[in-house]
Amino acid sequence: MIEAKNLIKSFPSGDTELVVLKGISFKVETGQFVAITGRSGSGKSTLMYQLGLLDHPTSGNILLDGVDVTNRPVDEHTRIRLEQLGYVFQDYALIPELTALENVLVPLMMQGFPMEDAVEKAKKSLNRIGLADRLDNLPSQLSGGQQQRVSIARAIAHNPKIIFADEPTANLDIETSRIVLDTFLELNREGQTIVMVTHEQEYADLAHRNITLSDGQIVSDIINRKRV
Amino acid sequence: MERLRRRSKTFITSLSVGWFLSYRQVKRSSIATTVLIIFVMMLTFLNLVVVRGVLVGLIQGSTNVYSKSYSGEVLMSTLPKKDFIENSPSVEEIAKNLPWTESISARYLQSGTIEAGYKDRVKLSDKANIGGASFAGINPTNEDATTHISSKIIEGSFLTPSDTNSIVLGADLLKKYVPVESPGIALIENVNVGDRVRITVNGNVQEFTVKGILQSKVGEIDTRAFMLDTTLRGLIGRSDYNVDEIALRLKPGSDPVVVKNALLGSGVGRTAKVQTADEALPKFLIDIKNTFGILGNVIGSIGLVVASITIFIVIFVNAITRRKYIGILKGIGIDSVAVEFAYVLQSVFYAGFGILLGLAILYGFLVPFVAVHPIKFPFSDGILVAELPGTMLRALSLMIATLIAGYIPARIVVKQNTLDAILGRN
Numbered sequence: 001m002i003e004a005k006n007l008i009k010s011f012p013s014g015d016t017e018l019v020v021l022k023g024i025s026f027k028v029e030t031g032q033f034v035a036i037t038g039r040s041g042s043g044k045s046t047l048m049y050q051l052g053l054l055d056h057p058t059s060g061n062i063l064l065d066g067v068d069v070t071n072r073p074v075d076e077h078t079r080i081r082l083e084q085l086g087y088v089f090q091d092y093a094l095i096p097e098l099t100a101l102e103n104v105l106v107p108l109m110m111q112g113f114p115m116e117d118a119v120e121k122a123k124k125s126l127n128r129i130g131l132a133d134r135l136d137n138l139p140s141q142l143s144g145g146q147q148q149r150v151s152i153a154r155a156i157a158h159n160p161k162i163i164f165a166d167e168p169t170a171n172l173d174i175e176t177s178r179i180v181l182d183t184f185l186e187l188n189r190e191g192q193t194i195v196m197v198t199h200e201q202e203y204a205d206l207a208h209r210n211i212t213l214s215d216g217q218i219v220s221d222i223i224n225r226k227r228v
Numbered sequence: 229m230e231r232l233r234r235r236s237k238t239f240i241t242s243l244s245v246g247w248f249l250s251y252r253q254v255k256r257s258s259i260a261t262t263v264l265i266i267f268v269m270m271l272t273f274l275n276l277v278v279v280r281g282v283l284v285g286l287i288q289g290s291t292n293v294y295s296k297s298y299s300g301e302v303l304m305s306t307l308p309k310k311d312f313i314e315n316s317p318s319v320e321e322i323a324k325n326l327p328w329t330e331s332i333s334a335r336y337l338q339s340g341t342i343e344a345g346y347k348d349r350v351k352l353s354d355k356a357n358i359g360g361a362s363f364a365g366i367n368p369t370n371e372d373a374t375t376h377i378s379s380k381i382i383e384g385s386f387l388t389p390s391d392t393n394s395i396v397l398g399a400d401l402l403k404k405y406v407p408v409e410s411p412g413i414a415l416i417e418n419v420n421v422g423d424r425v426r427i428t429v430n431g432n433v434q435e436f437t438v439k440g441i442l443q444s445k446v447g448e449i450d451t452r453a454f455m456l457d458t459t460l461r462g463l464i465g466r467s468d469y470n471v472d473e474i475a476l477r478l479k480p481g482s483d484p485v486v487v488k489n490a491l492l493g494s495g496v497g498r499t500a501k502v503q504t505a506d507e508a509l510p511k512f513l514i515d516i517k518n519t520f521g522i523l524g525n526v527i528g529s530i531g532l533v534v535a536s537i538t539i540f541i542v543i544f545v546n547a548i549t550r551r552k553y554i555g556i557l558k559g560i561g562i563d564s565v566a567v568e569f570a571y572v573l574q575s576v577f578y579a580g581f582g583i584l585l586g587l588a589i590l591y592g593f594l595v596p597f598v599a600v601h602p603i604k605f606p607f608s609d610g611i612l613v614a615e616l617p618g619t620m621l622r623a624l625s626l627m628i629a630t631l632i633a634g635y636i637p638a639r640i641v642v643k644q645n646t647l648d649a650i651l652g653r654n
Contacts (some may be wrong), residue, residue, distance in 0.1 A: 041345065048347040048648055054559055054646055054650070055647045056249075075563075078561055078562075078563060078564075079561065080486045080561075081559065081560065081561040082560070082561020082562070083561070085561075087560060088561060089556070093552075093559070093650070095249075095553050095556065095557070096250055096553070097232065097252050097253050097256040097257070098249075102248075105243060106248065106557070106560075106562060107560050107561055109241070109244065109248060110241060110242070110245050110561060110562050110563060110566065111241075111247050111561075112237065112238075112241050138256070154560065158245065178343070191438070
């Protein structure tokens with residue numbers, strides 16, 4: 001499904017280069033729920049941004065369905081993100097002047113779906129995560145958990161190949177976090193591939209696979225037998 | 229080919245998404261902010277049109293009254309080195325018979341002096357209350373039909389065909405209307421309607437009663453003293469009926485240039501100088517008109533730059549404060565064209581409504597108001613010149629400037645790294 005090959009990412013830091021990812025290689029199979037964990041500064045978010053084509057690695061390759069997409073033009077990355085990937089950000093990343101329905105609708109419109117079809121898909125997606133009664137609410141009128149679920153609805157509306165979730169529960173209380181994770185688990189049961197970055201080991205244990213990073217390197221890659 | 233087709237489809241989709249985003253952004257933005265921006269755009273538009281319109285209007289008012297009250301649309305006058313228009317009756321006949329002519333007024337002109345208060349002068353050594361003037365002998369009926377000059381009377385009344393011993397004085401002959409103390413200017417003092425004045429023309433002296441005083445803000449009129457043509461003809465001994473000036477009022481819609489050419493084609497040019505009102509304008513008026521036009525354009529251009537900067541700042545601040553959301557949109561796969569288009573549409577919205585509001589105020593209030601209450605200037609009653617084509621051109625310029633000013637900041641922000649925008653990194 002998606003494969004990282006010897007990914008290196010460094011940032012200039014004064015006169016030196018700060019190497020955040022030091023040759024990461026792994027492969028995520030279709031239908032897997034992969035949790036990437038690690039301490040703060042271990043490089044887990046940076047890894048997710050490279051995999052999600054939001055950033056360019058300094059070197060190495062990213063293969064999507066066996067096709068190297070690393071050095072494609074910016075426009076093509078945008079297109080791939082639109083059609084094949086879904087994102088759930090830590091702070092929900094909803095557009096404040098768009099309602100829940102409209103937030104989900106925009107990427108569908110961008111994909112060229114006719115308006116009626118796009119609305120239908122958006123409603124279906126919001127219904128799937130239990131927000132059918134909040135379609136016309138602006139983000140400011142929703143709780144943190146509801147906003148994060150709108151964000152998930154936006155990510156899944158176009159049936160992406162992979163959902164990338166960056167600390168999706170970081171801003172939520174335990175109860176709401178549980179609801180969000182249940183949503184991910186349910187989506188995964190339905191076949192959705194998910195890559196989730198988290199620093200909560202308890203949540204990482206819910207995934208099929210738990211990759212742990214430390215100082216820009218994979219220090220463990222464990223399959224959760226109970227979940228598999 | 230397939231790639232081009234796909235690109236054009238993406239572009240159209242981007243425009244549609246851009247419209248969707250901008251509509252909601254404007255709809256759900258702060259009403260006070262939106263109203264303020266539209267208000268600024270409206271003022272900018274009015275600045276663009278009205279300042280120039282007033283500057284040009286000051287001179288336009290002057291040229292309008294020149295044509296309306298003095299020259300008519302076509303003016304025939306004496307050739308250089310000639311004392312009058314030779315064979316005037318024939319020229320008048322040709323002018324009257326033109327299909328475009330509504331009325332004509334032939335004028336005899338002669339310079340002389342006017343003396344007032346001569347009966348109260350005790351000693352010959354006392355300074356005489358006397359001033360120079362240009363006397364115009366007119367047929368009051370024809371003159372009024374051609375120039376509506378009676379509407380310019382500010383004291384008393386205008387001449388009638390039976391006023392053989394009456395005179396109407398231009399305001400610029402009287403000290404009370406031109407309060408200037410200058411050794412070079414001899415103005416008549418203490419003259420009121422009903423007073424007797426003594427006229428000296430060509431050595432002939434005759435007493436007249438002041439019937440009225442007129443003021444038109446046209447120098448050629450306000451420095452003249454008007455009497456009946458028959459009276460002046462007698463005073464100057466001109467028995468050949470040759471006049472010095474013939475003003476033509478044309479029927480509505482007639483082209484003065486066509487009439488001028490027709491007159492020249494009839495041979496009038498051999499005995500008279502034929503000019504349209506615009507050509508007959510005094511040179512200083514033409515110079516001021518051109519200067520004010522340039523000044524108006526300069527001020528208008530500055531207004532356009534100010535408008536562009538205003539919208540640039542508005543859109544730039546808007547885009548910068550929404551940098552994170554722009555990053556998110558790009559992050560979830562929204563094409564940058566869609567985001568840029570959303571901001572351009574917002575600029576169009578602000579400019580469009582500002583312009584519409586400005587047009588409503590301009591044509592619904594300002595132009596009619598200034599037409600009824602002209603801006604009083606010593607040399608003219610200024611109007612507000614805002615011809616629709618010129619105004620539309622300025623509106624279009626403002627719209628284009630706004631489009632560019634809206635696009636540039638949006639482009640700057642959209643071009644930034646997506647991840648940096650999402651994470652708020654610089």
